[in-house]
Amino acid sequence: MAALTHDLQGADREGQVARFQHLRRREQWRYVLLLLPAVVFLIAFYGYPVAAMLTRAFYDPVPGLQNFEPLVTARSTVEFLGLSIPMNAYIRVFWITLQIAAVVTIVSLLLGYPVAYALSSVSASRANLLMIFVLIPFWTSILVRSYAWMVLLGKEGIINEALLAAGLRTEPLVLLNTRLAVYLGMIHIMLPFMILPLYAVMRGIDRNLLRAAGNLGAPPSAVFRRIFLPLSLPGVAAGCLLVFILSLGFYITPALLGGQKDVMVSMLIQQQISLLKWGFGAALALVLLILALGIYALFTRVLGVERVFGSART
Amino acid sequence: MIQRGLTRRELVRRYGAAAAGVALLGPRALSSVASAQEATPVALPEIPAIPAALKGSGNVVVASWGGAVLDAQLKAYIEPFQEMTGITVTVADGPDPSKVKAMVDTGNVEWDVVQLGRGDVLALDGYWEEMDYSLFDTANLDAALMRPDSFAMVLFAEILAYRTDAFPNAPEGWKDFWDVEAFPGSRTMPAAAQLPFLEGAVIADGVPMDEVYPIDIDRAFASFDRIKPHVVKWWEAGAQPAQMLTDNEVPLAVAFNGRITPVKEAGAPVDIQWNEGLLAEDDWAIVKGAPNRENALKFCAFCTLPAPQARFSMLIPYGFVNSKAAELIPADQLARLPTAPELRPKLFLRDEQWWAENRESVIERWNEWILE
Numbered sequence: 001m002a003a004l005t006h007d008l009q010g011a012d013r014e015g016q017v018a019r020f021q022h023l024r025r026r027e028q029w030r031y032v033l034l035l036l037p038a039v040v041f042l043i044a045f046y047g048y049p050v051a052a053m054l055t056r057a058f059y060d061p062v063p064g065l066q067n068f069e070p071l072v073t074a075r076s077t078v079e080f081l082g083l084s085i086p087m088n089a090y091i092r093v094f095w096i097t098l099q100i101a102a103v104v105t106i107v108s109l110l111l112g113y114p115v116a117y118a119l120s121s122v123s124a125s126r127a128n129l130l131m132i133f134v135l136i137p138f139w140t141s142i143l144v145r146s147y148a149w150m151v152l153l154g155k156e157g158i159i160n161e162a163l164l165a166a167g168l169r170t171e172p173l174v175l176l177n178t179r180l181a182v183y184l185g186m187i188h189i190m191l192p193f194m195i196l197p198l199y200a201v202m203r204g205i206d207r208n209l210l211r212a213a214g215n216l217g218a219p220p221s222a223v224f225r226r227i228f229l230p231l232s233l234p235g236v237a238a239g240c241l242l243v244f245i246l247s248l249g250f251y252i253t254p255a256l257l258g259g260q261k262d263v264m265v266s267m268l269i270q271q272q273i274s275l276l277k278w279g280f281g282a283a284l285a286l287v288l289l290i291l292a293l294g295i296y297a298l299f300t301r302v303l304g305v306e307r308v309f310g311s312a313r314t
Numbered sequence: 315m316i317q318r319g320l321t322r323r324e325l326v327r328r329y330g331a332a333a334a335g336v337a338l339l340g341p342r343a344l345s346s347v348a349s350a351q352e353a354t355p356v357a358l359p360e361i362p363a364i365p366a367a368l369k370g371s372g373n374v375v376v377a378s379w380g381g382a383v384l385d386a387q388l389k390a391y392i393e394p395f396q397e398m399t400g401i402t403v404t405v406a407d408g409p410d411p412s413k414v415k416a417m418v419d420t421g422n423v424e425w426d427v428v429q430l431g432r433g434d435v436l437a438l439d440g441y442w443e444e445m446d447y448s449l450f451d452t453a454n455l456d457a458a459l460m461r462p463d464s465f466a467m468v469l470f471a472e473i474l475a476y477r478t479d480a481f482p483n484a485p486e487g488w489k490d491f492w493d494v495e496a497f498p499g500s501r502t503m504p505a506a507a508q509l510p511f512l513e514g515a516v517i518a519d520g521v522p523m524d525e526v527y528p529i530d531i532d533r534a535f536a537s538f539d540r541i542k543p544h545v546v547k548w549w550e551a552g553a554q555p556a557q558m559l560t561d562n563e564v565p566l567a568v569a570f571n572g573r574i575t576p577v578k579e580a581g582a583p584v585d586i587q588w589n590e591g592l593l594a595e596d597d598w599a600i601v602k603g604a605p606n607r608e609n610a611l612k613f614c615a616f617c618t619l620p621a622p623q624a625r626f627s628m629l630i631p632y633g634f635v636n637s638k639a640a641e642l643i644p645a646d647q648l649a650r651l652p653t654a655p656e657l658r659p660k661l662f663l664r665d666e667q668w669w670a671e672n673r674e675s676v677i678e679r680w681n682e683w684i685l686e
Contacts, residue, residue, distance in 0.1 A: 075682055089682040096685075156562050176563065177546045260548055260684055268681070271506060273412045275674060276437055 054286050060279030067283035090268070094287070097265045100254070101247035104186045108194040108243050109236065111187070116198035116235070138192040146256045149185045150176060181257035186250060193246060194239040201235030237303045245292050358628060359642040361394050361621040367449055368616055369399045374609035377409035377428040381553070382572070386629035391617045399616065401609050411438050414601055423603045426610035433509070435464040435599050436670035443600040443607055449615035454638045464597035465614055468626070469633030471571040471652035471661055472504070472511070473591035475555065478583045480565035487589040491566055492518035492537070494544050499565040501541065502555050505548035506677045509669060511568050513592055523590050527665040531676060535683055548684070559584045571652055575631040588657050594664040627651055
């Protein structure tokens with residue numbers, strides 16, 4: 001008898017759960033319908049053309065994987081930590097690209113974090129005023145800004161003329177056409193992409209928490225380290241992801257400011273496209289895309305997608 | 315090819331605007347390059363009445379490389395063509411060969427006439443309308459320039475350019491360009507997008523100018539090995555070497571003659587050494603399936619008439635293709651063209667066929683070599 005009652009109760013509950021789940025599914029479908037126009041638009045005008053271009057890697061000029069062969073054919077070997085690693089120009093370019101993107105991301109974070117912190121700590125009206133200084137360069141053409149760096153860094157540029165006039169140097173420094181110039185130009189362009197997400201997250205941090213911690217006797221450094229920094233991490237993750245992935249695709253700045261070894265993947269892809277080797281260009285683009293997706297996956301796995309793109313949860 | 319640049323359409327088109335922007339920010343930078351085009355006002359020869367067969371109606375879309383070359387094309391060809399024939403011209407930007415391929419492959423041809431290097435025309439074999447020369451002033455045109463699928467419309471030179479204040483004696487040719495002891499200082503040379511300058515490399519290594527082709531590629535790269543440490547920049551856009559010379563970034567450059575002359579005339583201490591320069595051509599080609607093929611042919615034919623040819627060469631120092639144009643150009647301006655009688659023997663013609671066959675493998679090797 002007891003068992004029967006239990007079964008009846010169980011069946012009843014299962015029915016309720018099923019009804020509830022049915023309702024929830026219906027509700028979720030409504031949300032899917034809201035997404036539909038944007039999804040259809042993206043698939044038709046973005047997804048399809050990109051896929052059509054990228055799949056060329058597998059059939060242009062002939063079906064097969066031969067477009068990926070140059071990427072894995074060793075032309076030489078490089079000694080690294082006692083291992084000899086097979087090397088070719090394409091692997092080198094991918095490596096250079098990752099290296100440049102990583103340095104740009106780290107330096108942008110180090111420079112951008114204090115700026116975002118200051119912006120989020122002053123009054124809203126003052127922050128809006130200061131924000132103009134972040135946004136004006138953001139709105140200026142990348143090409144113009146790259147040229148401005150050429151004016152600054154040239155052999156007879158402003159920096160060298162000043163150093164020579166001040167008697168600090170007898171010979172001009174080689175600044176232009178170097179990796180340093182690439183970093184400077186790219187960091188300058190990428191800073192707003194770091195500052196804006198950081199600022200958005202930091203604005204959302206409840207300052208009462210900091211005051212409370214102070215009240216309870218935490219010194220300022222501990223307040224920052226144990227309260228503010230962890231709460232600002234979603235902004236750090238979003239900013240770093242944005243800057244890193246945008247940096248992977250840089251083209252004009254390294255071409256104008258870089259030296260002969262500062263070749264990035266997009267320069268190589270463009271070269272293949274204009275040589276009409278579209279299949280190989282597509283293969284390079286596909287590898288770059290997979291690399292970017294892989295890094296995105298790594299970020300979201302380590303930090304959780306909520307943390308990367310969600311707002312700060314206090 | 316003359317104008318081809320980084321992102322081609324974008325960079326090349328915006329070069330002028332960018333230069334102006336930088337001139338506002340910095341002391342000299344590119345201002346001298348930017349103002350050079352306005353430095354010499356020229357009285358252009360009038361175009362006499364044209365054959366009735368060239369007149370028409372409707373439209374034609376011309377894709378050009380923009381910048382200084384387009385400015386000259388507007389005054390020399392496009393504006394008078396519209397006035398005299400009644401056909402309107404729409405100028406499109408950046409005739410990248412890959413765009414021609416995309417247009418023809420997808421059956422969505424938007425351009426009628428494109429300006430491309432002969433090598434690009436060869437690389438896109440089968441993507442062009444056949445040239446019909448019945449409308450052309452064939453009596454005064456060199457038959458060698460009249461290809462079945464394209465027509466040479468401008469001749470330009472890739473030359474040695476140098477700063478006159480850098481050395482006691484002018485460099486005499488590519489041997490001197492490679493001689494970093496007698497001519498110390500940095501260099502800038504074309505990158506893969508403009509074809510690596512293998513010709514200069516083998517000439518510097520002792521190959522006579524008229525025996526350059528077929529190029530000994532191994533020998534060229536061995537020669538490049540010697541100059542590589544001194545090349546601070548492998549340039550991709552034609553404006554770059556002129557600007558680097560003006561800013562004293564380098565005392566020696568491989569550059570297009572049409573980019574150096576305006577800078578020199580604007581007063582920069584730079585000059586051209588024509589010896590062992592490379593002569594190359596840009597062509598008009600009509601895209602297969604061009605919607606306005608008839609008007610495109612009329613446009614090409616009009617451009618090759620003596621007066622438009624003379625006007626173009628006076629506006630930008632690139633060579634003309636109609637021999638009668640020489641009579642319309644003042645002697646001092648004639649002397650600065652790569653096709654001038656005193657200069658032409660110093661130059662050799664690029665073997666486009668050799669490049670069409672070897673471009674891909676040379677650039678593959680180049681990519682490997684540049685990162686070594």
